[in-house]
Amino acid sequence: MINTKKYLFFLISFLLVVLYLHPASALAANKIMVSYQCIDEDTGEIFKVEHRNVDRMTGRPYTVSQTQKGEYGYCKEEAVSESIEGENGEIYMFDFESPKNVLTIESLSENPKENVLRIYYKSYRLKDSENSVVIVSCIDEDSNAIIKTEDIEIEQYRQKHFSYDIEFILKDENGLSYRYDSECSKKCERIVTVQQNAFRNHIKLYYKRGELGEKEAIVSVYRELRYNVSEDLGYYKKEFIEGLKVGDDFYL
Structure with missing residues (x-):
């Protein structure tokens, strides 16, 4: 003690x-x-x-x-x-x-x-305080320069999914043509759940200089987003099928 x-x-x-x-x-x-x-x-x-x-x-x-x-x-x-x-x-x-x-x-x-x-x-400046914004940037994959950018206001954003209708061929302000690179690992094509902050909702699409070849064909495929058979919620992803020629048969 x-x-x-x-x-x-x-x-x-x-x-x-x-x-x-x-x-x-x-x-x-x-x-x-x-x-x-x-x-x-x-x-x-x-x-x-x-x-x-x-x-x-x-x-x-x-x-x-x-x-x-x-x-x-x-x-x-x-x-x-x-x-x-x-x-x-x-x-x-x-x-x-x-x-x-x-x-x-x-x-x-x-x-x-x-x-x-x-x-x-x-x-x-938003139409309503419950809205948010999705930023879409189309980027030159080689130079990292912005070809095109777009701000899209999303109404009542909470719990919403957003998919952007991607353009396969894109032209810049000088008329130069770009092809979408669907294999680019850096891309972000959709927002699973839209957030309050626009910079958390940043879609990034990467392109390379180029255009469609002679008689080249591209097929666009939209994957639907449905929770049940009767409810159509739009699509969750857009895909491009390349390597086709005009007049070819095509099946999914």
Whole structure:
């Protein structure tokens, strides 16, 4: 019993000495202020600044999560806002693909002015707050240049599936012809469940320079999406059958 009391006495004395000599390290749960600057990627305007107190020590790195949902579906406190409603009715959506994003502070400072994250958003004007947007990008596979882009507003987006009616032959603004590369591993042809943030609904279609050959034929096949025989929900995928000639017999 005496030994236990002596042990507790020395332990408490040691902790008090550490607290006196190193107060900053002992209080590991100090609140440090971090500023989240929300920036319109088209205008460069900072449309909102949010200050958050985080449980970190100075000198340590800090990274904000790009997704709000954790591994088991819980919401993360230190996460970027997927969308923000503007003062004039516009909806700002987080562009997690923007190379300008600064989502990490390498070393937190006691000076809050040095703890700044820069987060880029794109502004959309929607007909209804329950709507969302699907972004469609047609991309030159060799140069990675954008041939064509399109924003499609989806009404009452929740739990909706979206398939894009892909063009096999596409021409750019200069009249150059491109063929769709249905074998490209980077492509994203459909959205299984439309999300609130447009940048989570990004269809990417890859093309190569070229056009239809003489007497070449392409067959388009639409795969239907049905939960039961009577309910027609459109199609979930469009496929192209190549290697055919005009006049050939074709069967599925």
